[in-house]
Amino acid sequence: MLRQRAIDDEKLEQPFNMDQFRRLLAYLKPYKKSVIITVLLMFIAAFAGLSGPKLLQVAIDDYMEAGHLVALAIIGILYLVLNLINLLCTRYRVYTMSLVGQKVLYKIRQDMFDHIQKLSFNYYDSRPAGKILVRIINDVNSLGDLLTNGIINVLTDVATLIFVVFFMFSLDVKLALIVMTTMPLMAIVVLGLKNVMRRRWQKVRVKSSSMNAYLHETLAGMKVTQAYTREPETGEIYQELSGEIRSTWLDAVKMNILMGPSIEIIAAIASFLVYFFGIDIVGDVGVLVAFGAYIWRFWQPLSNLANFYNSVLTAMASTERIFELLDTPADIFDHTDAKELPQIQGEVVFENLSFYYEPEKPVLKDINIRVAPGETIALVGPTGAGKSTIVNLISRFYEPVEGRILVDGHDINTVTMDSLRKQMGVMMQDSFIFSGTIMDNIRYGRLNATDEEVMEAARIVHADGFIREMEKGYYTEVNERGSRLSQGQRQLISFARTLLADPRILILDEATSSIDTKTEILVQKGLEQLLKGRTSFVIAHRLSTIRNASRIMVIDDGRIIESGSHDELLELKGAYYKLYRAQYQFLQAV
Template sequence: MQNDVGELGDFLDSGAFWVAGEIVTLAAIVVAMVTKDLRLALITLSVVPGLFIFIVLWQKRARQFFISVRRAISAVNSALQENISGVRVIQSLSREDVNSNRFEQLNRAHLQANLRSARMSAAMNPLVELLVATATALIIFYGGRSVLQGTLLVGILVGFMLYIQQFFDPVRMLTMEYAQLQRAMASGSRVFELLDVQPEVPESPTPISLPNVSGEITFDHVSFSYEPGLEVLHDINLRVSPGETVALVGPTGTGKSTIVNLIARFYDVTEGRILLDGHDLMDIDLTAYRRRLGLVLQDPFLFSGSIRENIRYGNLDAADEQIIATARTVGAHDFITRLDGGYEYVLHERGQNLSMGQRQLISFARALLANPSILLLDEATANVDSYSEYVLQQALERLLKGRTAVVIAHRLSTIRNANRIVVLDNGRIAEQGRHDDLLAKGGISSRLYEMTHAPVTGTAK
């Protein structure tokens, strides 16, 4: 997409002005020829329809070739970015040669697409030269006869010979710019294809703004499918009270992350409705709602920049004292001050120069500083060691205090601290209740607990 925008920019910066200037020059020469001798002017212009016919036929194939070039360079850039991002996986699986060969194939495809495009562009110039020669021959033939018959002055004939050269100079330039225009149009079609994509979550024409959010969330007969006919959630009925922490548990693929995505309104429900404080989520101002929402993911995303900037990301007006106090609250202050530069320590892409636990603590601080009314946590303590989990659990307790929270978790410590556990199975709520009560029932939750923790207990014995 960046290359497409650059192609459009290059044409608008220079090509568009050249085209306007050449058209004016061309019109002036035509007027001069018609004024001097209408018959010779018509003879000169008789070759122009052939040029237009060629251009109409040429552009149909040329645009396809130019689009193929844009797609080829897009594939090259995508593969390059993917290989750089996944370099550790590639090295660990000894895939360097395979990936290098695939990248070479993409580069060759890009080369071939450029060669086809270049050949198509080069076909324009020989045609223009052929038209120049044809027009010159016609003028010499008919004009020479008229001079011999005494009906035309030699000076006018010589003048028309010069006019032909001046007439076709702009034509040469316009054909070159036309090829550039086709490239720009190919890029423009890809850009507008992206711009024409409608958002999956449209704003309400009359959105409701909630000045205060207590955090009551209600799923009212909610069903959802990512693809038509493939339902992921089936008739979900669930009420989360203000300030309540609800843990979602269940096997992989049962819809836990989907519920979190629906609450964040990354998608809209297929059937039923989700209510926030009694209002349909689809009727609430989306931007204002998400300002009251905090989201902490299993793999926290940190931005390139200082730690201070990352913590302040959701609350740009926060003072330095608030940032430090928030970091202390979640237990991140101590390790931040040990870094070179402290809060000004510059993070690499996605915060790769910090450990997973440190990145997660910063994401907790970022969420807390934004002061959300509702917190959504997707396996926030899944990928950390025991000590980091202990630190994160303490931070989590402070983060959840007084807030409505929906937590996806498999860690026993997180599940036990929840006010209620909702067990999902095949997109439906199988059971819900407190941890000890669910274990006593001997249902799905009990079986999941035994599969996760019983082997560890047996080994310890």
Template sequence: MSQNQTRSKPSFGGHRGPVMGMPTEKAKDFKGTLLRLISYLKPQQGRLFVVLFTALLSTLFTIVGPKIMGKATTKIFEGVKLKWQGVAGAAIDFEYVGNILLLLLFLYLISSLFNYLQQYLMAGVAQRTVFQLRQEVNQKLDRLPLSFFDRHAHGEILSRAVNDVDNISNTLQQSLTQFITSAVTLLGVIVMMLTISPIMTLIVLLTLPLSLFVTKGIASRSQRYYINQQSSLGKLNGHVEEMFTGHQIVKAFGHENKSIQQFNEINEQLYHSSWKAQFVTGIIMPLMSFIGNIGFILVSIVGGVLVTKQSIAIGDIQAFIQYSGQFTQPITSLANITNIIQSTIASAERVFELLDETEQQPEKVDATQLTQPRGKVEFKDVSFRYKPETSLIKNMNIQINPGQTVAIVGPTGAGKTTLINLLMRFYELDHGKITIDGVDITELNRADLRQLFGMVLQDTWLFHGTIRDNIAYGREDATDEEIYAAARAASADSFIRSLPEGYDTILNEEASNISQGQKQLLTIARAILADPAILILDEATSSVDTRTEIMIQQAMNRLMEGRTSFVIAHRLSTIRDADLILVMNHGQVIEQGNHNQLLEQNGFYADLYNSQFTGKTIAV
């Protein structure tokens, strides 16, 4: 099938996890979505257990380090103290200290090894899980009806399939292990501090409510600045995209200065809101450090007193100070991870909404195949509506014989394109049936059905790639000679060979490096190469000059010989030679016949035809 297809390009930026104080989209059903996301991890539960085990060991080996280091400090202090006291034979036990340092080196090496193993395994778990999720999304998109894509913007669908899935991937790979290590670190640090001194532990814990109060206060204040920042950023992106997309229109109407002024105003708003948001959020860490230093001072004073009373060893004071410094780090990490998880669950919910969409009717298990299609098409009592409350086509009956050229005419909104959509089974009928060579199209696989058709539309849709590949899209196994022959038949060969790279010329993503008429010639060549049983032409020559139109029309006439052809026409002068003309209005075929028969009826078609030459207004 040579049907052209549309592609939307998402605007991707670098992925950045949420920061503290930044508002995140919240899920409507957090618990249900979380449980459903966890269910995707069930096949990996063995690896997850190993990840949890290695994360525990890695963190525990790191946590006990300061406590062991404290023993070395205490031993050095005792040796120095005995020397000061003039004790005979007093010396520092360097062998003991050396053994402690070797033990620490071993522990940190083992901790790093387990940390590496944890990250390696978690990467595999995350990518396997997301691989399954991506597969399901991709397969789901293949099963969704065209009505779904009509209701949703292409960029929105791509955002769910790409950005939201990537957000889940990043969280699984990074935040999950970080959450485990932060929780274990927090619990382990508290336990180690309690083993050293419950009194000093209580002092450190008293700073926790103050830290949470400060963080919550600043986060809530910065939230509105972040909302303003995101709003201004969205306006700026929209303005830039609009101005660059319509750059020629802006210049044609002389609105450059107005466009620049609008940009400057939005950019100024973004500057102020971003500056305030970053400044307010930036206060969090200095204040946390200040609160931490208060705790450090109190711990040092109390610890000094306890050392002088010989209630605690000086090495334990050193270890405790290290633990108190580590205490706030996992709290900050957990706060950030909580924010990221909110965003991730929201992304997962959006992906699951896509996966739960109503699918198109499944294919028949014992589907029929038309091995030698002749092109006889019949509409029998066909009824269809886009919306349940609005009827469009009702009890339509049409019979097209093999090889006939059928023109479909009528005012905008009459149902011309809808007829083609139903024929190709982009939408399912409400009632009746459509047959090709006597076979109901619902008895055919959709792929086999659409292989019977070749389409050339008024809107020319090409892909980023070579001209050769764009023409060959109509038939993947085509040889170069067949591609060249199709291009010659479409009067495209001469202009292609005049390009610097000829058939290997790369078209950009909008194919804007060739003219509109040249793009149309390529889509016609693509249809010719496909050699379909049934042709669908939607004003295929509207973008070319008169001389090229005549050449294309001649090529089309040769192509349409022996084939059933549907021609959606707006310029009625182009379809005077059609075997059958269907005149549509309000979803109904109100007149049918050839050109002369319809003119003799002096009805709707005659008025429509004459209005294109006299400028007469007709009642629709």
């Protein structure tokens, strides 16, 4: 029975953290002037926008019945002018703040992307790609509204509240005081409801994210579900999740719906008070009308403030994840006095090399190897023996805990990673293909290579044939992960890519995957071409590669237990002999 698992364990909210908030605000620093001007303008705009009811009051009470048409015209023009000011301020604000907000988002996003380029494989090993992606894309997006509008809105809303109170008192102090009695009630209701709302919507988000995760997974695995006739069970789980969404949604939306009526009731009370007492206290129609208008203008900023608080909490969760990523130290970096590695011949020396994640579980123990330029070293041994670790250390994807690696006599810790890796070619089991044309994919090896050079490289590794058979040849678009290409074809493209880079040292993690015989022959031929004249380390599975290697090293439990040519090792009748014998028997026996 397939259970439903919460895939998304990211926290949706974080308590307010002043330090992080300050750090976030620091991104606004370069735009301090724009922000300050905007805030000032918004104060003016709020004042201008709120003057309407007051002007209406003056018009009604003082000039209308008296028939002062000139005065009315002046009031009208004044009102228009104020609104024009409002228009210009708002326009400036929307434009400036979105500019600032977008620039900040751009900067944060770029900072994150730049930073992850510096992180070593350790970082990528420990978390799925999706989680990193979410931080760069979604988390940054969720800060967008806060930075573009949120902060400015808060200040504007506070200003609006102050101005509303100011205008009320300027109309009539006593009446203002009477109306004020209902305002705390409004504040309590609005803030209280918002709080409940936030929690309930959070529940909706959690539920819908797990429904989406489930949906995504079962759609991706639909073929498996059908093959195992598990449709009724998965359907039931989905329906259950779907029902939960409906009920949590209704729970949450009820609170939203409640907001309007609650304010309506409080406003009705306030209006009642205004008219009931107002007639005796002031008696002027205009004042009463204006009061009515201001009552309505009180709750909107309150509600906005509550919203702001909610969005800050959500944003804090994103902020925390963003800064956590930015604060992840790059554990492998160029030392300050790192030199460029000059053009190398390809000699590699391992000196007393040890590597482990935890001292109790050593991965490599005291490895000593000297490899002459042009040698092909085949690394063999059981899974988990440490073969991959050895090759990863050469390119400095990880750093040895003890000992050092010398390339042409240079300790690789003392040279820049860029100059080191540019002279090495590394091919992994799973050949990664970028979305784009095949041409682009091969050219990744040397960005300034001409089309002819690309094709030449493909020809040499025997990739040319199948590429030309594709509908648009080298310009065929392949999608992410190269799903249109077979495993063997992806490998050939990756060979061509590496050949184009023309590295002195080659590292190859041979795929175990079985490729159909025709492609397999091509891959072997391509490999031969690639290995020619380069120092290479091959984690080998193919017997042909092993046998043709200049030296075979048998790794077991983090040590080199045997080393020598194929014939020498067979002679030895040790571990290699056993390994070889076993494979052979396997081919025979089954």
